[in-house]
Amino acid sequence: MAQHGIRAQQRERTRQKLLGEGRRQFAAQGYGAVGLAEIVRAAEVTKGALYHHFSGKAELFRAVLEQVQGEVGRRVAEAAEAHDDPWDQLVGGCQEFLTASTAPDVQRIMLVDGPAVLGWSEWRAMDEAASARHLSEALAALVKAGTIPPQPVEPLARLLSGAMNEAALWLASSAGPEDLAHTRAALDRMLRALRDT
Amino acid sequence: MAQHGIRAQQRERTRQKLLGEGRRQFAAQGYGAVGLAEIVRAAEVTKGALYHHFSGKAELFRAVLEQVQGEVGRRVAEAAEAHDDPWDQLVGGCQEFLTASTAPDVQRIMLVDGPAVLGWSEWRAMDEAASARHLSEALAALVKAGTIPPQPVEPLARLLSGAMNEAALWLASSAGPEDLAHTRAALDRMLRALRDT
DNA sequence: GTATTCACATACCGTCGGTACGTCAACTTG
DNA sequence: CAAGTTGACGTACCGACGGTATGTGAATAC
Numbered sequence: 001m002a003q004h005g006i007r008a009q010q011r012e013r014t015r016q017k018l019l020g021e022g023r024r025q026f027a028a029q030g031y032g033a034v035g036l037a038e039i040v041r042a043a044e045v046t047k048g049a050l051y052h053h054f055s056g057k058a059e060l061f062r063a064v065l066e067q068v069q070g071e072v073g074r075r076v077a078e079a080a081e082a083h084d085d086p087w088d089q090l091v092g093g094c095q096e097f098l099t100a101s102t103a104p105d106v107q108r109i110m111l112v113d114g115p116a117v118l119g120w121s122e123w124r125a126m127d128e129a130a131s132a133r134h135l136s137e138a139l140a141a142l143v144k145a146g147t148i149p150p151q152p153v154e155p156l157a158r159l160l161s162g163a164m165n166e167a168a169l170w171l172a173s174s175a176g177p178e179d180l181a182h183t184r185a186a187l188d189r190m191l192r193a194l195r196d197t
Numbered sequence: 198m199a200q201h202g203i204r205a206q207q208r209e210r211t212r213q214k215l216l217g218e219g220r221r222q223f224a225a226q227g228y229g230a231v232g233l234a235e236i237v238r239a240a241e242v243t244k245g246a247l248y249h250h251f252s253g254k255a256e257l258f259r260a261v262l263e264q265v266q267g268e269v270g271r272r273v274a275e276a277a278e279a280h281d282d283p284w285d286q287l288v289g290g291c292q293e294f295l296t297a298s299t300a301p302d303v304q305r306i307m308l309v310d311g312p313a314v315l316g317w318s319e320w321r322a323m324d325e326a327a328s329a330r331h332l333s334e335a336l337a338a339l340v341k342a343g344t345i346p347p348q349p350v351e352p353l354a355r356l357l358s359g360a361m362n363e364a365a366l367w368l369a370s371s372a373g374p375e376d377l378a379h380t381r382a383a384l385d386r387m388l389r390a391l392r393d394t
Numbered sequence: 395g396t397a398t399t400c401a402c403a404t405a406c407c408g409t410c411g412g413t414a415c416g417t418c419a420a421c422t423t424g
Numbered sequence: 425c426a427a428g429t430t431g432a433c434g435t436a437c438c439g440a441c442g443g444t445a446t447g448t449g450a451a452t453a454c
Binding site: 031032111113115116120124152155156158159160166167170174179183187190194 | 228310313318358360362363367384
């Protein structure tokens with residue numbers, strides 16, 4: 001679709017190189033410590049190219065964040081869809097989110113710099129569109145099915161989302177391999193406690 | 198102790214003015230959007246004074262963050278000590294943390310910019326010293342008392358801490374007054390679910 | 395085949411964090 | 425109490441970096 005024409009092809013290639021290098025450097029050094037000069041040098045283009053594709057440093061970061069969040073959201077959705085039971089979908093999605101968010105580039109870009117660079121509310125909107133939406137929907141479905149007691153799902157979704165974000169960051173820092181198992185177990189207990197029993 | 202001498206007095210006064218203005222501006226506009234020129238202008242000193250007290254912009258921010266975290270930690274500790282029962286201490290401390298973290302300057306400085314500016318691991322260390330420590334200790338005490346089942350407390354503390362951080366951010370954005378009540382209720386259920394019953 | 399567009403490259407500017415150095419009052423010492 | 429020393433700043437300046445204005449040549453349209 002965007003393939004016709006040698007010009008559109010080159011355009012897309014350049015954009016991808018900028019996105020790729022941006023992602024690598026933002027992940028490795030953090031947004032503040034990365035200079036545009038280094039990005040365009042590594043991408044083998046110039047600042048003119050960057051500013052032709054993006055309105056500035058922040059929007060390049062935004063595009064990178066969108067890509068990272070998209071990948072995480074896809075993984076979560078796939079993990080959820082692997083189950084039929086709505087409850088298993090919730091648990092599977094949460095576990096997969098915890099795993100996916102342990103990757104270092106996801107950590108720095110999505111969890112640390114994201115809110116600071118774009119502001120929390122904008123970050124929140126993107127997070128909602130990418131993956132938090134699945135969490136809210138899963139919880140709402142479980143309320144409707146009577147698996148968990150009737151209650152507003154938004155506060156609950158926020159609590160769980162924050163819990164998983166922070167746990168993922170902690171896992172990457174202090175990871176003995178048993179920590180992951182312990183965290184999964186604790187998260188599992190937390191989720192199971194939502195149920196009526 | 199640091200009061201003797203007109204010089205030490207003036208020194209402390211200047212430092213406080215820098216800390217105060219830094220806090221105000223970092224909270225209002227975010228770390229990245231604030232210039233040192235504006236801070237020293239509002240504090241009625243010069244950049245020379247700032248660099249005499251702090252090694253740079255990041256360390257000024259660090260000092261501000263330390264102050265904010267100290268205040269939050271004190272409030273949490275006081276709320277906890279108001280109860281005798283260890284369980285009530287945990288619940289009271291958590292509820293107070295949620296309330297304290299809803300203030301806008303706390304949000305931006307402690308929850309959004311903190312990890313991005315100092316790096317997550319350093320932020321984590323400061324958070325631990327200020328308030329997260331109380332959480333871990335409370336949980337450990339409850340495990341020891343047999344109120345909640347034996348389990349590693351660190352993963353649990355991280356999950357709960359992240360849950361409260363994110364919930365506080367959400368509350369400030371979307372706050373209908375019933376949202377606070379719903380969130381407190383959901384957090385309460387989450388905590389209660391830890392108990393054996 | 396000519397005109398036009400578009401995807402960049404080049405050159406340049408203002409701002410901002412950081413540094414080197416000067417200064418004058420406050421403390422110390424004999 | 426006077427000379428010397430320290431310390432809490434103020435001043436002037438620099439390099440780096442984000443952003444912009446403008447040039448250019450190949451691809452596309454007509």
